[in-house]
Amino acid sequence: MNFGEIQAWAGTPGGIAVWLTAIFGLLFGSLLLNIDRRIRLGRDAALIALLAAVASASRILFAAIPNVQPVTLLLLMIGLHLGVRRAVAVAMLTALISNMALGHGPWTFYQAIAWAAVGISSAILRPLLINWDGTKVRIAPMAFLAFIWGFLFDWTVSLSALALYQSFEAFLAFIMTGLIFDALHAVGNVLFTIWLGQSLHHLLWLHRRHEAGRWFPNIPDETLKREAFIAETEAAAKQLGDPLADIARLDGEN
């Protein structure tokens, strides 16, 4: 097989599927390696684990309703509050764990990358999605973003099925047939945002107080002064003799 043939094959649906899967797989692997190196605290590892477990459990729980699941909203919220790194980690683990129950395949890579993109988008659009002091989430832009991701996510994952179709027309027809399911996903995302958005925001906002503690190596001056004063007073009290010792007693008192 010469280079020209390879080039021609790479432009066919089968060829595109192979190199796209290879790229997504490599991206998936490198992201996993990167996240693994960055986890330093036990709390980080456990937080990622919990959010991935919640996302996976909710995906499995809603599996009976086609394409309706709160994972997209959860990833949007995680990106918004906990940043890109944790959102990507949760996306990777969610794809791995939920597909242990729902079935693994090349689509695992596509799902993981698409969910990671969901988290990244909300982290980038943070100023538009929450109010000025960060206490409230703006439901309308959040719902709009969730709606858009309903379609984008499905189309990204659909790319994993490209190899099965022998022409782009057939693949396009497959996408068109699935539009109703994509719409279900998008509308589901909007409903979940309206129902859960504000509470999820409050919860993750409260969670951040766990990270607000600080440790300073010096004892505050007022504590040191108070303790020095107490120590001085105690030492002075010990040095004091009997205040009545020098007083001459009258004979009758003994």
Place this chain on the structure above:
Amino acid sequence: MGPPRHFRLPFLILVVVLPLMLEWEFLAGWGVFLFLWSSAMVGFSSVFSWLRVWIPLSILYGLILLLFSGTVEWEQILLLMARLLIALLGMQILTWSVPPSDVVRAFEWVLPRLGVSLAISLRLVPRLERSAKWRLETLEERGFVTGESRMKALRTRASIWPGWLADSLDHAHDLGDAVQSRGILAPRRWKHGVKRRIVQLALGEEVREEGVNPHHFSDSVQLGLDIDIRLPDGRCIGRHKELLRGGNIVLVRGPSGCGKSSLLRLIAGVSPWQHPVTVNGRIQISGHPTLGEIDLAEGPFTEAISCWIPQDPDRHGLAESVQREFRISRRLSGPWEQQEMLECLREWDLLDKLQSQPENLSEGEQQRLLLAAHLDSAQPIWLLDEADVHLDEAGFIQLGKAVVKHRARGGLIIVVAHRQARWKRIADQEIDIGEPMKPQDYPSVWIERGEEVGMPPEGTLFSHNLKPVRAGDLILVQGSNGSGKTTLLREWSQSSGLPWLPTSPDRRLLGMTIEEELVLQHPTLFAQSMAGEEVTIPEAEKIQLNQSALRLDLGLSHLSMVTPVHDLSTGERRRLSLLPLLMREPPIMLLDEIDHGLDDLTLADLIEQINRRRKAGCAVVITTHSPDLMAWAKVSGGRVWNISQGELTEVSS
């Protein structure tokens, strides 16, 4: 029944490539073979539910190909559909056959830290499910949902999810702290170099990690505390200035919520910030076998710096099996050898639990497992946070032996305990946080028994020949760990519709903040909160007054309504979870290990409440391991039941 471990990758290639190469007759044979194999592996119903999803999708695929790909031969299309379905079934066999623990193990080799996350996730998924079940159970027990329309019931059920997720987040923090304190994220210290490890792996030998031999610490172990803990408003909530030396058992005392557990967390090198507190000062450890001198303010550390056994074993166990709990523990001494592990399990009376999943063990057994696996003799400092609370007498003796042995080795043991009588006998030093607490006598009252109000359940799990329970009865249930005390209360509650209070308060707390929790403690209060301020439900005011009075009695009235429930101490959460039970005034109150997390003063107040309920005609059944409560029950004319091998017997009445 899946493909053998080393043939999984070739099998994956085979199941994808083979269908592409085979023609009809052989493809059908291969498909039937895979179908039978998968049915034998997971059962017909699982295979059929898998087919229910994939057959329609394959048909859709075929239709699209037929209409848009230009292929007109339907036989060709059918062949493509069959190839797709059979390849997918082959991949699904692989998914079904690889146990999650193998996935975790593979991850741990390549991505150790994400492997820890994955392991925790796999443990959390069933736990999340159970936690949701407990909450729904609690709602029903409190009289919610019954008689409500379907939509209203759905709305009520939906109202508990923020509390559920908040509890799960808190659980994740607990697990994270356990990971941090045990040094699980630290890089592995292999005994041999890479080349030798590859040879060992190829020969199927065990690849060992380096460990520190437990040795005599002499008097080199010292812990210097000079810290000041402050709330965000600048108020000091703890000032500790001590020098503690190895070869001592130090007992830390103080009322519940005074910061004992937070102090231990700081020494363990994990975050104390349930509140956004500021810590000023230093904690220095000297005499650590690998790290030498440690200044904890320089943390967090990936290595384990002490051996910390936290409260609530249910929330700190990490592994999905007993064997794996041992495998990830004791990083400093090096991994357990099989024989050593079995010996240890025998000593802690857990040998028959080797194949069990930790989440299926009783609280006492889980506590034993944590102690057995994680008490690391190479760690100079042991921190035991109410480690004895779920243990029976035999378990406590085993713990006492381990502690005394560690002291003799020169180790420093810091113990936090509310029931101190047993610890006082072996403690060398006692530290009081706050004002020293005076010894409390539990208020005893002799109550004339009334009419019969119930009987414990009888059936496959329990048998007995007991006299009936009468109004005003006080019954203490004793028995060794795992004998079924909690199961008895749960069964009794289910069979007679009685409310019960489990040991872990989190199973009965529904709200995210105290305000939400108080509203969810009674259906009328919930209805009032949903109706808003414009509508007044007359009954709600009366219930609210009763609730406020009980909060005052239980020392909970000072807490702010916006405080997240999980920022409270274990003792405060325990008392909060008891409120709805006291509000309902049931004929029999079933309480599991009521003394857990409560100091003497609070326990005495609680017992006063229990006495009041008894006077009003309520019978009280309490499971316990505490000798103090046993003595109190005898003085109060109570009955003592013993439970052993499913048989309930009356010890005294």
